């Protein structure tokens with residue numbers, strides 16, 4: 001007690017002395033300083049003069065005094081500045097460090113160590129992260145730094161076992177080894193203790209510590225241990241660092257612990273940022289990859305299998321697996337079979353894998369097949385749940401036969417189901433993680449890849465289906481074109497000299513009904529030749545074309561070959577009688593357009609197609625049938641030996657085809673009304689011009705409608721004959737509508753046939769008469785059409801009046 005108070009007093013006295021000597025006066029070694037001391041304490045005895053040598057001597061022989069002084073009086077920042085300055089001086093000029101028991105003291109070693117500058121340490125960490133960007137690498141570097149800073153002889157780094165919670169794995173710089181957890185009669189090893197408590201532990205051999213198992217010194221040579229927890233800033237355990245010194249060295253001190261601690265604080269931050277950096281990097285890579293995958297799904301439609309392999313390859317590198325396989329479900333046989341098996345790691349750069357077709361070795365085999373439910377893959381396929389297996393051979397579900405077959409040893413497995421529309425279509429398997437086991441993060445990343453695998457497979461299946469239906473479509477088209485094309489015999493029949501026609505067909509009064517179908521074909525060929533000659537056209541193609549067109553009109557009551565022919569005939573008369581108003585290619589389009597304008601008509605109108613949701617209406621929502629008629633025209637032209645335009649230049653061909661489309665679409669009565677309004681306006685304003693392309697298109701469209709409705713502009717007998725078949729077709733549509741649960745309009749209802757005359761009056765008044773009036777205004781030579789239409793209208797009006805009178809009389813009686 002007495003000694004203690006003496007020491008305190010002694011220290012206090014000498015502190016005062018030193019304080020004055022160092023801080024109040026200029027301190028020059030070996031010089032004498034005159035010094036007036038003002039006493040502030042009653043016990044103080046101060047020498048009036050003190051030399052620098054004396055101070056130096058004093059401090060040298062009283063290191064404890066110096067330490068107390070520095071601890072009490074020197075600011076931490078000042079202390080750090082000294083340390084840095086000192087370490088920089090030492091870097092330039094190495095000094096022999098002070099030794100204690102033949103080795104550096106902990107504190108001095110820290111000062112000498114280059115890592116005393118923590119900035120340097122952070123730089124080193126960042127650099128190592130760039131070289132090997134893994135979290136474990138940062139920890140490894142950090143451990144090396146601390147080991148060097150506290151002058152430990154070695155260290156062991158333990159990482160939390162991702163699968164076995166609470167257990168640790170020994171990290172050897174590259175890989176993880178074994179389960180570190182050791183338990184013995186309620187005791188655990190040091191690292192597990194530190195992991196659990198997060199307390200730092202300093203212990204030396206021979207010291208019996210009841211907290212740990214006795215075999216804590218795993219190597220004979222290890223004499224002292226300093227074990228500390230490495231934490232993330234969020235308080236999670238990143239690792240446990242176990243530093244050790246040989247038995248011959250001094251034990252770890254509190255300072256060593258503090259040094260390590262200070263490094264660990266910085267290291268924890270570095271680790272946190274490393275984590276962010278890695279995450280960001282990985283996310284960027286992932287985004288780039290997924291973008292490429294999606295692009296590839298839409299662009300490389302044909303190579304979807306390759307895409308699946310690429311996806312797997314990327315996933316494989318992401319989870320660091322040695323092998324990857326894809327098994328597909330064979331639902332019929334309740335089996336799984338390997339389509340992609342044993343894909344090795346591909347080391348190509350992520351950006352190049354999509355350019356390199358031969359990027360990976362792929363073994364595809366159908367020989368690896370096993371029942372659903374067998375093995376890990378079978379289990380996943382059955383349950384649809386992910387399996388992460390740390391030790392395949394210890395798992396009873398593991399199917400060893402595949403290993404026996406391949407000679408490859410499976411240790412760890414990550415197996416994921418692939419779903420398409422809620423059902424498992426296959427499983428993708430990652431085998432043997434290069435270090436340790438597949439983690440929760442691996443599972444999450446892999447899950448997303450399984451989704452993309454599913455997407456790619458789904459697309460592969462869809463494209464396969466499309467390819468197959470394309471082939472089927474081709475076959476169907478071949479069959480169809482065989483049956484829908486004219487035969488050589490048919491061509492033979494109409495080949496040769498055109499017979500002399502006893503009638504003058506160049507007139508609007510011509511009755512198409514009096515001729516047989518073949519004769520109509522002959523007339524059609526004649527009209528074409530008459531209009532265009534045969535110098536620009538191949539005769540054989542023309543024969544085949546006309547005969548095939550004839551064949552492609554269905555045997556419906558009205559919209560049949562007769563109708564097609566009579567419309568072409570009317571157009572022929574318009575062209576013939578209108579002089580040179582239409583240009584050659586326009587005539588070509590008008591005539592061929594008229595001949596083909598109702599190809600493959602089914603006797604039902606556009607509204608019916610829409611109402612009954614026919615596939616045609618799904619393809620063309622407006623002018624449904626007219627689009628189809630044009631398509632049929634093109635299809636016939638494309639058949640072998642049918643292209644009547646083969647001698648035209650490509651620009652002429654394009655122009656004629658585009659005009660044909662315009663002409664055929666114009667036969668949709670829905671388009672007549674706007675066309676009528678436009679042309680009426682032009683005529684009223686007297687601004688119609690044959691030099692204006694739009695006006696020309698307009699009059700072509702009106703000419704098509706006029707030809708299409710020519711039955712109403714024929715002599716009365718022809719009109720009556722035609723109306724019979726028109727209404728028969730209308731009634732058939734009405735019947736079909738009724739059968740489909742729809743209510744037919746009165747005109748199409750066979751039970752309201754007394755409406756025919758009234759309907760004709762309406763039709764001729766509202767549509768036909770305005771059409772021929774307009775046509776007559778622009779092409780006066782079409783006057784007969786207008787006249788006949790007017791005649792027919794008068795007939796129908798009279799008939800309708802009679803019917804109305806009869807009805808009225810009937811009602812009166």
Ligand SMILES: Nc1nc2c(ncn2[C@@H]2O[C@@H]3COP(=O)(O)O[C@H]3[C@H]2O)c(=O)[nH]1
Nearest residue numbers: 667669708709711712723726759760763
């Ligand atoms: N009511 C009535 N409609 C007709 C007559 N002639 C043609 N049509 C209709 O007019 C339409 C013109 O285009 P489509 O040939 O497709 O179908 C035709 C028929 O629906 C007719 O004399 N009377």
